[in-house]
Amino acid sequence: MYKRNSARPQRLGVRLAATLCAASLMMASGHSFAGPGDAGDSTADRSQRQSASASPSEAIRPFKAHISDQALKDLRARLQATRWPDKETVDDSSQGVQLAKLQELVKHWETDYDWRKVEMKLNALPQFVTRIDGVEVQFIHVRSRHPNALPLILTHGWPGSPLEFIDAIGPLTDPTAFGGRPEDAFDVVIPAIPGHGFSSRPADLGWGPDRVARAWDVLMHRLGYTRYVAQGGDHGSVISDALARQKPQGLLGIHLNMPATVPPELVKGIHGGDEPPAGLPEAERTAYQTLSKFFARNAAYGAMMVTRPQTIGYGLNDSPAGLAAFMYEKITEWTYPSGNAEAVLGRERILDDISLYWLTNTASSSSRFYWENNNNNFSSAAQRTTEISVPVAITVFPGEIYRAPKSWAQRAYPTLYYFKEVDRGGHFAAWEQPQLFAQEMRSAFGPLRN
Structure with missing residues (x-):
């Protein structure tokens, strides 16, 4: 996130707003951003043609985000009725999120926060949904x-979401407006x-x-793409690794900002x-x-989700304050500099993300991904990274859970062709530093364009 009260961030914010506004206006007028070989062809028009040629179950359908007034009313009532625990017995966050800090966040969530602004931001973008392998996949x-x-x-x-990438859309799709x-x-x-x-939430x-x-x-082929690249951090890194191992036709390469590079012989220690x-x-030490x-100190959340996602889901799905504490702790720890998430991301954007989990009732279903993955140790062997044969790029952000050494990355990913350490950003790279993130995408994937 850009620092507040600076001239350059304001100009960038105006540019991004203009880009998103243009997208919204073009969608409304039957035009949208043109893709390769589709100059003047709208996203909506192309999606309609694809849907017309696809079976009903494979159709790409327009999507608009909307949460009912009743759900928002219920959220406020639950926040107001929160039963708070005793204050922590330490003067820092070593026992978890401090009571006063969370009470302040929850009070703002209850009285001043406006979810409808998130819906407006999302609905200014082209959004769709399509059924793949029995689930409805929603996407921008x-x-x-x-x-x-x-x-x-x-x-x-x-605890991220697609909202992490919203501010990076402008720099990625319209680079001339962003340098x-x-x-x-x-x-x-x-x-x-x-x-x-x-x-949708998988039932199987x-x-x-x-x-x-x-x-x-x-999804990428259904959208008409015959060649593409993939990027991810956190779950996105693990999924991008899996995609690269599968090496589907048209995948040119992947970029990771939280790679699994720990050598097998070091995992146990x-x-x-x-x-x-x-x-x-x-660097390795x-x-x-x-x-x-x-x-030793910060991974209990993952151990619980890896082993007992259903058990922890009851509390997370029933108490918005409990969900906020569970997610806010990690957002705070993993944003760079650590402990300063509200200054970097802003309180509203943090609540946007937490609200998305609450209002879509996905606290428990999202936890099951940990259980399905059954791995939370950054091990190159567990992620079978040496089986990857497509080009791999890595950017190491200083506030990541750990800074992957280049020596480990080269050993873990034999096809590594790009490795860079940057000086800003943490675990939520695109969310925290959208401009820098976009620049890394340009640099990393540049060699794969031809």
Whole structure:
């Protein structure tokens, strides 16, 4: 997120608003961002043609976000009726989110927060839904006005959502308005993982990374793309890894901002809290110690979702204050600089994300993705990264859960062709630093365009 009260962020905000407004106006007038070979062809028109040629179950249908007034009223009533625990017995957040901090957030959520602004922002974008492998996949699809734009599918994680990428859409699809070149342009597809956001909640087993990856390839081809690239962090990294292992026709490469690079021989020691082996280079030693601390002190949320998502779901689905605490803790810890999430993202945007989980009733279903994946350890062996044969690019952001050393990345991903450490941003890279994120997409995927 850009710093507040600076001239440049305001100009960028105006540009992005203009870009999104233009998208909305073009949609309303029967025009939208044109994609490769489709100059002057609207996203809506093309989707209608695809739907006409597809079976009813494969149709791509327009989507608008709308939550009922009753659901919003129920949320406010639940927030007002929160039964608070005792205050923590420490002077910091070592026992979890501090009572006063969460009470302030919840009070604002109850009295001043406006969900309808999120709906307006989403509904200014081209949104669609289509049925893939038995689930309804909701997605944002923005085509660039520049010819030969490279199709890019962006995958969110937890506790993130498709909202992470909204501010990066402008720089990605309209680079000339944000300091880039026409040849840097992307067509952007942002789906919600099944069980998250406005995608439907799977009722059957098996919706782990591999199945989601297969669905993403179906989606990209259903949209008419014969070649594309994929990007992800958190769950998105795991899904992008799976997609790359599958190597579907047309996938040119992937970019990751939270890669699974931990060497197999170090996993046990990291989880056991052992001292780093002697002789590790400084970057590897730092990564080892960071991960060891993470698993010792901060990973209980993941262990619960990996092992008992249904049990934890009862509390998360019943108490918005409980859901807020569970998600806010990780948003705060993983935003760069750590503990300063509201200054970086803004309170409203944090509540946008938490509200999306609450209002779509996906706190429990999203937790099941951890159970399906059954892995929360950043292990290259667990993610079978050496089986990947398509080109791999990695950007390391300073506030990531751990900073992957280049030596580990090269060993984990034999086809690594791009690796860069940047000086801003954390776990929620696109959410925190949309301009920098877009620049990394241009740099990383540039060599794959031809």
